[in-house]
Structures are given as structure tokens and as C-alpha cells.
Amino acid sequence: MIASNQNTEFARGLEGVVAAETRIGFVDGINGRLVYRGYNIEELAESSTFEEVTYLLLYGKLPNKSDLANFKNKLNADNHFDDKLFRVLQDCTKGSHPMSALRTGVSYLGGLDKNSNKSDLASQESMGLKLMGKFPSLVAAINRAYSGHEMIKSNEPDYTVRFLEESFGKKPSEFEVKVFRTALILHADHGMNASTFASMVAISTLSDMYSAVTAAISSLKGPLHGGANEQALELLERIGSAKNADKIVGEMLEKKEKIMGFGHRVYKVYDPRAKILKGYAKDLAKHTGKSELFETAEEVEKVMISKLGTKGIFPNVDFYSGIVYKSLGFDPKLFTPIFALSRISGWFARSLEYLHDNRLFRPRSMYKGEVGPIKYVPLEDRK
Numbered sequence: 001m002i003a004s005n006q007n008t009e010f011a012r013g014l015e016g017v018v019a020a021e022t023r024i025g026f027v028d029g030i031n032g033r034l035v036y037r038g039y040n041i042e043e044l045a046e047s048s049t050f051e052e053v054t055y056l057l058l059y060g061k062l063p064n065k066s067d068l069a070n071f072k073n074k075l076n077a078d079n080h081f082d083d084k085l086f087r088v089l090q091d092c093t094k095g096s097h098p099m100s101a102l103r104t105g106v107s108y109l110g111g112l113d114k115n116s117n118k119s120d121l122a123s124q125e126s127m128g129l130k131l132m133g134k135f136p137s138l139v140a141a142i143n144r145a146y147s148g149h150e151m152i153k154s155n156e157p158d159y160t161v162r163f164l165e166e167s168f169g170k171k172p173s174e175f176e177v178k179v180f181r182t183a184l185i186l187h188a189d190h191g192m193n194a195s196t197f198a199s200m201v202a203i204s205t206l207s208d209m210y211s212a213v214t215a216a217i218s219s220l221k222g223p224l225h226g227g228a229n230e231q232a233l234e235l236l237e238r239i240g241s242a243k244n245a246d247k248i249v250g251e252m253l254e255k256k257e258k259i260m261g262f263g264h265r266v267y268k269v270y271d272p273r274a275k276i277l278k279g280y281a282k283d284l285a286k287h288t289g290k291s292e293l294f295e296t297a298e299e300v301e302k303v304m305i306s307k308l309g310t311k312g313i314f315p316n317v318d319f320y321s322g323i324v325y326k327s328l329g330f331d332p333k334l335f336t337p338i339f340a341l342s343r344i345s346g347w348f349a350r351s352l353e354y355l356h357d358n359r360l361f362r363p364r365s366m367y368k369g370e371v372g373p374i375k376y377v378p379l380e381d382r383k
């Protein structure tokens with residue numbers, strides 16, 4: 001017999017369920033718009049720094065010069081960690097995905113913060129700022145450990161520049177900074193995705209910001225969420241050249257295989273983030289003189305739109321971000337930690353926003369098992 005005293009409404013994967021109110025960001029999937037606090041993503045990507053955008057997401061307005069200077073001072077007040085953590089990161093990157101190292105790294109930093117047992121808003125905010133301040137060095141150190149190098153420490157106060165400097169051990173060019181900063185801005189927030197939701201569920205228990213970010217990283221790690229750009233790039237490398245696109249993509253679609261980097265649950269038109277990154281992928285191809293990957297991608301896009309455009313299938317952000325990161329010199333295994341380097345802004349802002357009017361997340365499940373009561377048989381009598 002099935003339990004009968006249950007509400008029968010059930011949405012698989014919570015699809016379509018509205019679980020929170022927010023003023024932070026809006027994904028308009030019909031008109032292909034992404035809005036942070038009322039501003040179009042295109043304008044922010046063109047004119048802002050990542051710190052300005054993070055401030056906007058957190059506090060609801062763009063900072064003036066003195067707000068921004070104070071904010072950067074707070075982020076950089078305690079922005080490094082010692083070599084012991086680097087040894088842990090080296091151990092964690094030996095056999096497993098760099099996302100495991102990132103998850104462990106954030107948890108380790110939480111363990112060292114004596115305030116991490118506090119749950120009031122001011123403490124949560126200061127934990128988030130402290131953690132964000134360390135994030136460029138943490139992800140760069142994971143990059144170094146994964147590629148078999150020692151950690152580099154830079155005093156650079158800019159989030160983007162510090163990350164690039166500590167990743168590659170040299171000053172990035174203005175163009176590299178512009179491209180990477182844009183990618184960070186484009187990935188900073190994107191509605192109630194799985195990792196953002198995970199961070200909010202954790203914070204709703206009045207846990208601490210390190211735990212919320214650890215929960216988010218655990219969710220971002222999965223290939224259905226953060227891992228798609230790594231796979232999109234793998235496919236492009238397998239296709240190898242624009243002339244193979246029609247045949248290989250056609251065969252995959254016939255076998256009902258998914259082409260990574262296309263389609264989206266919310267966008268049914270061209271993803272506005274993909275449009276911007278496509279432009280930079282093209283510029284990078286010119287800049288590096290290696291255009292084959294971009295030309296292959298453009299051809300795959302043409303084939304896909306001709307076959308599936310009428311179903312609302314267009315490139316998403318992951319299709320071109322992989323090419324951009326690869327052209328900047330990153331190993332594909334670092335793509336998801338780079339996603340986290342950006343999305344931490346959204347996790348932090350939305351967790352803090354949720355805490356202002358907190359209610360513990362506690363959905364129900366629909367019980368489909370026996371309601372019994374079945375007679376209990378002691379262990380020694382069971383067959």
C-alpha cells in the first residue's frame with residue numbers, strides 16, 4: 001500500500017519551483033538577457049572590473065571610488081595562506097580532479113578561521129570577504145600544484161591580475177586581463193542554479209560561509225553543471241577541423257548524442273554570455289595565430305543552428321569559454337575551478353541575501369514505499 005496522506009504535487013529536480021525571492025540577478029531566457037541588479041551584462045562586461053561587479057551583487061549598487069578602494073582593502077587584508085595548505089593541495093591534485101582540491105582548500109581555510117562558528121550577518125559577511133580575498137591565490141595554487149609547480153605569491157591587489165600572475169608566474173598583458181576579467185564577470189551569477197541553491201541550503205541552517213561555499217563547490221564539480229566547457233573543448237579537439245564538423249555532428253545527432261556547449265534550461269535563444277565570449281575567442285585566435293579551434297567551433301555552431309535552431313538550441317556560455325581559457329594557457333582540468341573563482345560572488349551574495357530573511361530549506365519527498373506495518377523479524381530468524 002502507498003502512503004496516502006501526502007501532497008501529490010511533485011516537481012522532479014524542483015523544476016519550475018520558485019524557492020526564493022531575490023533582487024540580485026535575472027536570467028531572461030526568452031529575450032536572451034542576463035541582468036545583475038538591473039544592469040545588462042554586456043555593459044558590465046565591457047566597462048567594469050570583477051570587484052565592482054561583486055560589490056554590485058553584494059550591496060545592490062555600483063561602488064564609487066572610495067567604496068571600491070575600501071572593498072578592495074577588505075578583500076586584500078588577509079589574502080594569502082601558508083605553505084601547509086599548498087602541500088595539502090599538492091596531495092589532493094595528484095590523483096583526483098582539481099575541484100576536489102578546491103573543496104578541501106575552502107574547508108581547510110574554514111577550519112582555521114576562529115569566527116567560523118558564528119552565524120550572525122556581520123560575521124558571515126566578514127568570512128565571505130576573507131574567503132573571496134584568498135580565492136585567486138587558492139585557485140592559482142591549485143593550478144600550480146596540478147601542473148607540478150611550486151606556489152607563487154604576488155602582492156598584486158587586483159583579483160584578476162593576481163590570479164593570472166600567480167597562475168603563470170609572469171605579468172599578464174592588458175589584453176589577457178581584459179579577456180579573463182570579462183569571463184569572470186559573465187560567470188559571476190546565474191539564477192538559482194544547482195551550486196547557488198546548494199550554498200543557500202547550507203546557509204539556511206545558519207551554518208557558516210565556508211561551509212556554504214564548500215557545498216556549492218561540491219555541486220559545481222559535477223559534469224551536468226560546471227564541467228560542460230571541459231567536455232565541449234574535448235569534442236572540438238576530437239572534431240579537429242571545420243571540414244569534419246558537418247559529418248561528425250550529424251552522426252552524433254543521429255545517435256541522439258548531446259553536443260556539449262549547446263542548449264540551455266532557461267535560454268531558448270542565443271546565450272548573451274556566449275555572444276561576448278565568441279568575440280573574445282575570435283580575437284584570441286588572431287592574437288595567438290592559432291585559429292583552427294575557433295574555425296571548427298564556428299562551423300559546429302553553424303551546423304547545430306541549421307539542425308536545431310528551430311528547437312531553441314543555440315551555443316551556451318560553455319561552448320566558447322573553454323576555447324578562451326585554453327587560448328589563455330589553462331589546462332582544461334582547471335576550467336571548473338576557474339568557474340568557481342567567478343561564481344563565488346553569486347554564492348556569497350545570494351547566501352547573504354537569503355540570511356536577511358532566513359527560512360530553513362526543508363522540502364518533502366513523496367514516499368513510494370510500503371507503509372506497513374510489516375512484522376519485524378529478528379536477525380537470527382531472517383532467511
Ligand SMILES: CC(C)(COP(=O)(O)OP(=O)(O)OC[C@H]1O[C@@H](n2cnc3c(N)ncnc32)[C@H](O)[C@@H]1OP(=O)(O)O)[C@@H](O)C(=O)NCCC(=O)NCCS
Binds near residue numbers: 259263311312316
Ligand atoms: C542544457 C540541457 C540539459 C537543456 O536540456 P533541455 O531543457 O531538456 O533541452 P530542450 O528541451 O530545449 O531540448 C529540445 C530538443 O533539443 C535536443 N537538444 C538539447 N540540447 C542538445 C544538445 N546539446 N545537443 C543535441 N541535442 C540537444 C533535446 O534532446 C530535445 O530533442 P527532442 O525534441 O528530440 O526531444 C541540454 O541542452 C544539454 O544537455 N546540453 C548539453 C550540456 C551543456 O552544454 N550544459 C551546459 C548548460 S549551461
